[in-house]
Amino acid sequence: MIFVEPHGDLAVVRLDHGKVNALDLELCDAISRTVSSLEADAIVLAAAGSVFSAGVDLRRVADGGADYVAAFLPALSKAFLAVFDCPRPVVAAVGGPAIAGGAVLVAAADHRVMSGGRIGLTELLVGVPFPVAALEIVRHATGRHAARLVNTGVVVEPAEALRVGLVDEVVTADELLPTALERATELAKVPQAAFALTKEQLHRPVRTRVEASRAVDDPRVTALWQSPDALAGIKSYLDALASR
Known part of the structure; x- marks a missing residue:
């Protein structure tokens, strides 16, 4: 499901869950446990195969229904x-x-x-909203581009992902892991306590909004994911994919 490759003082965490690393309850729990427990100086998050992650395992949602959604969505936010x-x-x-x-x-x-590959935020196209943590993380990364990316569900190539802030660098396939390890090494040179505090400061506006909104927003998100219309829409979407 997840395996960790030591690279000196760094750790490469590879998602290895089915063909497309679909996010289900078990993978989300594994991401949270692994990232939280590692003591490496820095982490590179990657995939074992050709797909980084195709997003939420909608088949599990459709099959599990409301009870699965109630357990899954908090685990998803926790992993993010x-x-x-x-x-x-x-x-x-x-x-x-x-x-x-x-x-x-x-x-x-x-x-x-x-x-x-391509990258995009397609939840609304399936008829389900983002948990507040996901929205705020995307807003932090992409700034003024967040609303368009979320509302349209556009899926973009690497060059456009760079322009809108979803990624910071575009490289060749051969350069991917060496570049990621190089950037992780550079960041790990910052004294750990100073890096951690600065990261906390940079992220504090996001965390403040997440905590302020969760009690109001997350129950509504869960209710929409659990609704018969949403579950029926997910099933229709999956059936349409299967028929292509």
Whole structure:
């Protein structure tokens, strides 16, 4: 599901969950545990295969219904925030598609390197809203571009992802991991306590908005994901994909 490759004082955390690293309850829990427990000087978040992550496992949502949604959405937000709040540098190495929740995971990193695939925030196209943590992480990464990216669900190539702030560098496939490790090494040179405090300060506006909004927004998000209309829409979307 996840494996960790030591690279000296760094750790490469590779998602290895099915063909497309779809985010389900188990993978979200594994991301949270792994990122929170690592003691490496910096982390590179990558995929074992050609797809970084295709986002939420909608089949699990459709099959599990309201009870699964009630357990899954908090775990999803926890995974995003585990990456975003990690006191050590996190560099995302994106070698293939990063869609929906996969794009949010990328946005949660401190530095993002991409070599191929497409990236985008497609939740609204499926008929479900973002948890507040995901929205705020995307807003932090992309600023004035956030509303267009979220509202249109546009999926973009690496060059456009660079322009709108979803990634920080575009490189070749051969350069992806070496560049990510190089950036992680550079960030790890900052004394750890100073880096962690500065990261906390930079992220504080996001965390303040998340905590202020969760009690109001997250129940409404969960209710919409659990609604019969949303679950039926997800099933229709999956059926349409299967028929192509």
